Amino acid sequence: MKKNIMIISCLLLFISIFSIIIISNQLKPIEITLNYEDVNLKSAGESLKSEKDSVADLVKISTTGVVGEYISCSADENLMNYDFRIKEVIYGNAPDEYARIRIKSYGDIGTEGGITKDSFIEGHEYLLVLRRKETLFLDYARYSFMGYFVIDLDNLNNAYWENGSISITENATKEDVINHFQVLSKNCGYDKESEIEIFRTEDIETVIKNCDAVFKVKVITHISDGIYANSSSYGCEVIEKLKGDCIPKYDGTIMINTLKGSLTEGKEYIIALSQKENGHLFDQASPDCIFSENENMECKIKEWLN
Numbered sequence: 001m002k003k004n005i006m007i008i009s010c011l012l013l014f015i016s017i018f019s020i021i022i023i024s025n026q027l028k029p030i031e032i033t034l035n036y037e038d039v040n041l042k043s044a045g046e047s048l049k050s051e052k053d054s055v056a057d058l059v060k061i062s063t064t065g066v067v068g069e070y071i072s073c074s075a076d077e078n079l080m081n082y083d084f085r086i087k088e089v090i091y092g093n094a095p096d097e098y099a100r101i102r103i104k105s106y107g108d109i110g111t112e113g114g115i116t117k118d119s120f121i122e123g124h125e126y127l128l129v130l131r132r133k134e135t136l137f138l139d140y141a142r143y144s145f146m147g148y149f150v151i152d153l154d155n156l157n158n159a160y161w162e163n164g165s166i167s168i169t170e171n172a173t174k175e176d177v178i179n180h181f182q183v184l185s186k187n188c189g190y191d192k193e194s195e196i197e198i199f200r201t202e203d204i205e206t207v208i209k210n211c212d213a214v215f216k217v218k219v220i221t222h223i224s225d226g227i228y229a230n231s232s233s234y235g236c237e238v239i240e241k242l243k244g245d246c247i248p249k250y251d252g253t254i255m256i257n258t259l260k261g262s263l264t265e266g267k268e269y270i271i272a273l274s275q276k277e278n279g280h281l282f283d284q285a286s287p288d289c290i291f292s293e294n295e296n297m298e299c300k301i302k303e304w305l306n
Contacts, residue, residue, distance in 0.1 A: 001076065030169035030176045034147075034161055041296060055129075055149075056188040058161075062146040063191045064092035064130045065181050067153065068099055070120040076228065079103065087125060090178060091185035101130070101143045114284070115148055127151040127177060131191070136259065136284060137229040153290075163166060201286055204272075209303050211285040212275040213244025216298070219263045220253055232260045239268065243305055247279025258284040268293055270301065
């Protein structure tokens, strides 16, 4: 009896050790290093290098890490669309079945970050470090590359980012690379999009309190309608700033993008806005945040903001 117990104990110990060895081999730590090979970087100083010095830095400013199977690319206007089927979400928010990544293009020369239409192989799986953004004017999420970082998981020698190549530990496997990013996202963190998505919000008070700006404006001109987006652009004169600030263009107007056909030339409105990168470009903040001349609503807004 004792002999049987000893044999069973030894067998269990052997299985445990064997399992640990297998797991450690499967999830062995690796190194992934960004190489700076772009000669233009030398003349640009060290600002970019300090901002994106490692893979961890890219993960921190991203919202999403996925394994994506490359499908195809297409062009519209001055943009290239790279379409991937999402196979696995490594970290972050990626509820979509597909990810469309849009990049400014320069004809057949290529696109920003050194990516061209020949950068991807149909059917190959890639590790993508992305930033996911939703907008009021599109019915699908938009994605952008962080640092134009790409690893071909079917050929780890094909790995690059905007300033050069990427070095990966020799003999690393696809699973090692994926695990590396899982660990990075847990240890270093990533942008979890904690800011309220006000364009989804139906409560007007919440929109007013969380948007970037609330202006009373007069519509001067209808500039254009979106081709691919459900949007219209208008040149507007700011009559009163109830919240936020702006830097008007040379003609004294700001540009406001709204849902298509929302404004009429010559009329005045109060609009809750999301500010873009410069001081004269704004987006409508939510579906129901445009108010024609209405004293009661103006008083309510001022009350909410005080």
